[in-house]
Structure formats: C-alpha cells, structure tokens
Amino acid sequence: MSREVILAARPQGVPVASDFELREVVDAEPAAGEAAVRNVFVSVDPYMRGRMTGVDTYVPGFGVGSSVDGGAVGRVVASRDPRLAEGDWVVSQLGWCEQGVVSADRLRKIDPSVAPPSTALGVLGMPGFTAWVGLEVIGQVKEGETIYVSGAAGAVGSAAAQIARLKGLRVIGSAGTAEKVEWLRSLGIEAFDYRETSPKEALADGIDAYFDNVGGEQLVAALTALRPHGRVIACGAISRYCDERAEPGPRNLFLMVTKRLRLQGFIVFDHNDRLRDFAAEVGPWVRDGRLAYRETILDGIENVPTAFAGLFRGDNIGKMLVRVGPDE
Amino acid sequence: MSREVILAARPQGVPVASDFELREVVDAEPAAGEAAVRNVFVSVDPYMRGRMTGVDTYVPGFGVGSSVDGGAVGRVVASRDPRLAEGDWVVSQLGWCEQGVVSADRLRKIDPSVAPPSTALGVLGMPGFTAWVGLEVIGQVKEGETIYVSGAAGAVGSAAAQIARLKGLRVIGSAGTAEKVEWLRSLGIEAFDYRETSPKEALADGIDAYFDNVGGEQLVAALTALRPHGRVIACGAISRYCDERAEPGPRNLFLMVTKRLRLQGFIVFDHNDRLRDFAAEVGPWVRDGRLAYRETILDGIENVPTAFAGLFRGDNIGKMLVRVGPDE
Numbered sequence: 001m002s003r004e005v006i007l008a009a010r011p012q013g014v015p016v017a018s019d020f021e022l023r024e025v026v027d028a029e030p031a032a033g034e035a036a037v038r039n040v041f042v043s044v045d046p047y048m049r050g051r052m053t054g055v056d057t058y059v060p061g062f063g064v065g066s067s068v069d070g071g072a073v074g075r076v077v078a079s080r081d082p083r084l085a086e087g088d089w090v091v092s093q094l095g096w097c098e099q100g101v102v103s104a105d106r107l108r109k110i111d112p113s114v115a116p117p118s119t120a121l122g123v124l125g126m127p128g129f130t131a132w133v134g135l136e137v138i139g140q141v142k143e144g145e146t147i148y149v150s151g152a153a154g155a156v157g158s159a160a161a162q163i164a165r166l167k168g169l170r171v172i173g174s175a176g177t178a179e180k181v182e183w184l185r186s187l188g189i190e191a192f193d194y195r196e197t198s199p200k201e202a203l204a205d206g207i208d209a210y211f212d213n214v215g216g217e218q219l220v221a222a223l224t225a226l227r228p229h230g231r232v233i234a235c236g237a238i239s240r241y242c243d244e245r246a247e248p249g250p251r252n253l254f255l256m257v258t259k260r261l262r263l264q265g266f267i268v269f270d271h272n273d274r275l276r277d278f279a280a281e282v283g284p285w286v287r288d289g290r291l292a293y294r295e296t297i298l299d300g301i302e303n304v305p306t307a308f309a310g311l312f313r314g315d316n317i318g319k320m321l322v323r324v325g326p327d328e
Numbered sequence: 329m330s331r332e333v334i335l336a337a338r339p340q341g342v343p344v345a346s347d348f349e350l351r352e353v354v355d356a357e358p359a360a361g362e363a364a365v366r367n368v369f370v371s372v373d374p375y376m377r378g379r380m381t382g383v384d385t386y387v388p389g390f391g392v393g394s395s396v397d398g399g400a401v402g403r404v405v406a407s408r409d410p411r412l413a414e415g416d417w418v419v420s421q422l423g424w425c426e427q428g429v430v431s432a433d434r435l436r437k438i439d440p441s442v443a444p445p446s447t448a449l450g451v452l453g454m455p456g457f458t459a460w461v462g463l464e465v466i467g468q469v470k471e472g473e474t475i476y477v478s479g480a481a482g483a484v485g486s487a488a489a490q491i492a493r494l495k496g497l498r499v500i501g502s503a504g505t506a507e508k509v510e511w512l513r514s515l516g517i518e519a520f521d522y523r524e525t526s527p528k529e530a531l532a533d534g535i536d537a538y539f540d541n542v543g544g545e546q547l548v549a550a551l552t553a554l555r556p557h558g559r560v561i562a563c564g565a566i567s568r569y570c571d572e573r574a575e576p577g578p579r580n581l582f583l584m585v586t587k588r589l590r591l592q593g594f595i596v597f598d599h600n601d602r603l604r605d606f607a608a609e610v611g612p613w614v615r616d617g618r619l620a621y622r623e624t625i626l627d628g629i630e631n632v633p634t635a636f637a638g639l640f641r642g643d644n645i646g647k648m649l650v651r652v653g654p655d656e
Contacts, residue, residue: 050586057586057587058556058586058587058588215581215582228386234584234585235585236585237582237585240582246579246580246582247579248576248577248578248579249576249577249578249579249580249581250576250577250581251574251575251576251577252574252577253543253577253578253581254543254565254568254574255593256562256591256592256593257562257563257564257565257593257594257595258378258385258386258593258595259385259386259593260386260592260593260594260595260598261592261593262590262591262592262593263584263590263591263592264584264588264589264590264591265583265584265585265586265587265588265589265590266585266588267585267586267588270588
C-alpha cells in the first residue's frame with residue numbers, strides 16, 4: 001500500500017487543506033515494458049493551479065476525485081523493461097503519490113553522480129528549461145541588454161535571472177522578502193523587494209526585456225519601462241492564478257504599439273527539441289557552481305497541499321519540493 | 329497668402345471645432361534645394377490624435393498654437409532643385425495647410441499616370457504599407473489561415489483585409505455600418521456589423537491571426553478566438569484614442585501564455601526598407617483592380633477638423649481625405 005493526494009474539491013482562491021485528500025492505494029505490479037517507481041521528491045508547480053479549475057488548456061484539467069499528475073523523481077523498485085534496473089533514479093509524471101507504475105517509455109533515467117536528483121525537477125528540469133527557453137527562444141536576449149525578472153527568487157525566476165546574467169545581461173529582479181532579495185544580490189542580481197520598492201522606481205533606467213512570472217502590476221510597470229523594440233517573455237502570472245474573477249489587463253497595453261513591443265507567451269514542452277541545447281549550456285554552469293539553486297523542501301506526502309498553497313504566498317525560495325520517501 | 333490649420337487646444341475626447349484654428353500665412357519662396365508645393369489633398373489619420381495629447385512617443389507631440397504636419401499630396405509651384413519641376417506631383421509631410429516650402433530631399437515625386445495621386449496617401453501610401461507590413465513582417469500570415477481584421481472598412485483595414493484575401497487567407501472583417509459591411513462583402517470579405525453581431529459570435533470558428541485597428545472589446549474577443557500559436561498584429565486602437573483615461577486592458581490576456589500567442593506592435597516607418605517590396609506586390613493589384621479602394625473626401629481646408637473628428641465616429645469609408653485645392 002502507498003498513499004496519493006487526490007483533488008477533493010476545486011479550490012476557491014488560494015488552495016486550502018480541504019481541497020485535497022490522502023488516499024491509500026494498492027501498489028500495482030509492472031507489466032512488460034513498465035517499471036514500478038517509488039517517489040523520493042514530488043514537485044509542486046504554479047501551473048498546476050490552472051489545472052485545478054477543471055478547464056482544459058494546453059493540459060487537461062484535473063478531475064475532482066482524481067489523482068494529480070505532475071513532475072516527480074524517484075527510484076525504480078521493480079522493472080520489466082531492459083532499459084531500467086532496480087535502484088535507478090528516474091524522472092516521471094507520476095505526480096503527487098508515493099509510488100506508481102509507469103511505462104518505461106515515459107521515464108527518463110538520471111545520473112545522480114552528475115547532479116543531485118532533485119535538480120531534475122528544478123534548475124535542470126522543467127523550471128530551468130522554461131527559464132532558458134524564455135530567454136533564448138522567446139526573448140532572444142542579447143549581451144549588454146537589461147532584463148527585468150519578476151518572481152526572481154522562484155524556481156523559474158532564479159534560473160532566468162542567473163542565466164541572463166551569465167549571458168552578459170544586466171539583470172534586475174524582484175522578490176517579496178528580505179531573505180530572497182539578499183540571496184539574489186549575492187548572485188549578482190540587482191534585486192528589490194516589491195513590497196517596499198515600486199517596480200516603477202526600480203525600473204526607472206529602462207529595460208530591454210521583461211521575463212514575466214507574475215503578471216498584474218509588475219507587467220504594467222514593465223510595459224512602461226520597456227525601451228522601443230522591447231520584449232515581454234510571458235511565462236506566468238502567479239499573482240493572478242488564484243483570482244476567482246479575471247482581473248483587467250494592463251491599462252498601458254497600447255505602449256505595445258507606440259514602442260513596437262512584442263509580448264509572446266510560451267509553453268515549455270513545445271520546445272522539447274531544444275532540451276539537448278539547454279542541457280549542454282546550463283548543465284556545466286550548475287555543476288561548476290556558476291549557476292546557483294535553492295530548494296525549499298517539505299517532508300511527507302501529507303504536506304503536499306501545504307507546499308502547493310505556499311507557492312502562492314511566496315513561501316518558497318527557489319524550487320518548492322516535497323520529499324515523500326527516503327533517497328536510498 | 330494661404331491658409332493652414334493650427335492646434336488651438338488639446339482635445340478632450342473626440343476633437344471638436346474649437347480645438348483648431350485657421351491661420352493665414354505669407355507664402356515663403358523656396359531657397360536653393362527647396363520647392364514650394366501647393367497641396368491638393370491633405371491626409372487625416374487616426375495616429376495624429378495621439379500627437380495632440382502633447383506626449384512625445386515615436387513622433388513628437390504637436391504643440392498648442394503650432395501647425396499640424398502630416399501626409400499631403402500636391403503639386404510643385406516653384407522649384408530650386410533640379411530634381412523637381414513646376415507641375416510635378418509630390419507627396420510630402422506638409423500636413424494641414426494649403427501651401428508650403430519643403431526641402432526637395434523630403435519630397436517624393438509620384439506619377440499620376442500610374443495611379444491617382446490621392447492613392448499615395450491611402451492604398452499605395454502609408455495606410456496601405458501599414459497593412460502590408462502588418463501582414464507580411466509582423467503577422468507573417470500564410471495561405472489557408474483565417475485572419476480577423478477590425479476596422480476593416482478603414483484605410484488600413486480595407487487594405488489589410490484585401491491583401492490577406494489576395495494572399496489566400498480566409499478573412500473576417502468588422503465595420504460599423506450596413507454600407508461598409510456591404511462594400512466589404514462585395515470584396516470577398518466575411519464582414520459583420522459589430523453594432524449588431526458580437527465579435528465573439530462572428531469569430532466562433534476560431535482565427536489564426538488578428539489585425540487589430542480597434543483595441544478594446546475587439547481585442548478581448550480576438551484573444552478568445554485565437555487558436556494556439558496565433559498572432560495579434562497590434563496596429564492601432566481607434567476605439568481608445570479619444571479616451572480621457574486609459575481603460576483597462578483585456579481580462580483574458582493570460583491566454584497569451586496558455587495559447588502561446590504573440591502580440592506585436594509596430595510602427596510602419598521602421599520598415600521603410602520594405603517599401604519597394606510593398607510597391608512591387610501591391611502596386612499591380614491596385615492598377616489591375618484586384619485590390620479596391622475607396623476614399624471619403626471633404627472639400628476645403630476649413631473642413632480638416634471635421635474630417636479628422638469623423639475618423640473617430642467612423643464617418644469614413646476607406647481613406648479620409650480633404651481636398652484643399654484644385655488638381656490642375
């Protein structure tokens with residue numbers, strides 16, 4: 001037997017404990033071509049909030065009463081596929097559960113000697129790849145430019161801010177606590193606390209690109225600060241995900257025309273053909289410590305809802321994870 | 329002596345007669361390298377409203393008490409430059425005046441045997457080039473796609489809708505009177521009257537691109553109707569130019585992310601290196617009648633303010649012009 005988290009109700013606003021339930025499930029045996037995987041880390045990610053509204057977008061919505069799939073890292077406990085052996089570390093989409101059976105085709109083996117396995121859910125996984133795609137493919141940022149990254153202490157934001165800096169950009173980043181700001185400053189980011197300093201003031205010098213993780217007032221300020229031909233890399237809008245009613249968009253959107261701006265949304269999995277390029281560029285930076293990462297880790301599958309809700313309160317520095325089992 | 333229109337006050341909302349004054353000026357003589365030009369047609373264009381707020385954007389604002397420059401077509405009455413002779417037709421930025429002196433470097437000669445001179449202010453001039461750049465450079469539209477053009481009976485919109493159709497797109501267009509809709513339908517555009525049919529309903533099949541001349545609710549509806557990887561060609565927002573307070577942007581802007589949309593603003597003069605390509609493609613279509621155009625012409629310089637204000641009430645079908653002198 002193992003446990004999984006199911007969606008018990010559609011959240012209203014920021015998710016609360018009663019929106020989720022723990023369920024015990026009988027562990028299945030792998031069939032031919034499958035493996036049973038015991039999760040060590042499960043990922044909580046802001047985009048999952050959208051799936052809980054029940055509306056299908058680029059991913060299907062989660063059903064009430066159903067399990068919650070998403071990124072997870074674990075170890076193979078039984079394999080019926082020649083590519084996988086017991087003990088192997090793998091990344092899966094098993095989601096919020098302690099154990100599960102997956103087709104070997106849908107598992108990606110990771111080498112724990114290269115980087116800690118948890119990084120496959122963060123700086124070397126989907127969030128890091130999102131940051132890289134946003135800068136490289138969508139924003140096409142260039143050395144010498146100035147970029148503003150909101151949510152800069154989050155999993156995507158901290159990767160984006162640092163990758164931009166390593167590519168020779170001047171980087172301004174916002175975060176919501178003194179500790180986050182201090183961390184970002186230690187990384188060479190011109191960080192400010194948006195609860196104390198208005199983005200308008202912080203961006204007064206002008207910017208060439210804006211990596212938007214937050215939406216709302218940050219986007220308004222960025223549009224005003226963008227120089228002609230600037231770009232908005234529209235990645236996320238965490239300030240908006242828990243709104244019960246859609247809030248109006250920026251009042252200054254017409255600046256898109258007068259300043260010839262480009263705003264482009266993207267979903268990282270459209271760009272999987274660039275995964276090798278990402279790994280080739282960012283992997284060495286992580287291994288030699290030039291690209292730092294932090295993780296905020298809660299323990300126990302029962303804490304998955306708390307970790308998830310914490311994303312919308314800014315409880316995390318860097319990648320938010322839940323450790324659901326031992327790593328040996 | 330000749331007359332010119334000056335900006336007498338900054339308009340509040342839709343411009344009114346008292347925002348402008350007629351002034352008599354003594355006609356100057358051209359110096360070496362200059363020509364004196366008698367205007368035949370002066371152009372009124374929606375973007376000029378923005379310049380009247382006094383804020384410098386991509387063009388300087390107009391000063392109160394100053395003349396209003398802008399597109400005009402006229403004939404040389406005296407030349408001190410070997411490239412120009414008396415009687416030549418020229419396009420200039422002389423603006424809202426009957427006559428003026430200009431450096432020959434800033435005049436472009438036009439051949440009245442190729443197309444009526446007034447088209448140099450419309451379908452073969454800035455509005456037509458704007459339509460072409462929007463489709464070709466910004467939207468990169470392709471045969472077989474569906475595009476929605478708002479303000480489709482205006483100078484830019486009617487060119488955009490027809491160029492898109494000639495490039496093999498399915499074209500949906502909106503306009504605000506039965507006469508405009510009828511004209512557009514006669515051109516093969518699936519036109520609807522936005523005062524009677526909601527854009528949501530008209531766009532229910534989905535679209536691949538949106539050529540935005542209007543902003544506001546049309547943009548909201550287009551974002552909802554756009555298919556994944558769709559594009560917004562952000563050209564203008566005539567529904568907003570006379571707002572005294574900036575209105576909020578679209579509530580559904582986050583669809584930019586989930587549908588991986590791109591919204592790009594542009595200013596046509598950034599693309600002057602493509603003028604030859606435009607003339608080579610669109611010129612023949614106009615000459616052989618495959619691309620139709622209409623003009624709404626008022627007579628007399630004293631009617632320039634009326635013509636200009638009429639743009640914001642939708643008084644024009646096609647290009648709005650004022651004839652300020654005889655064409656001989």
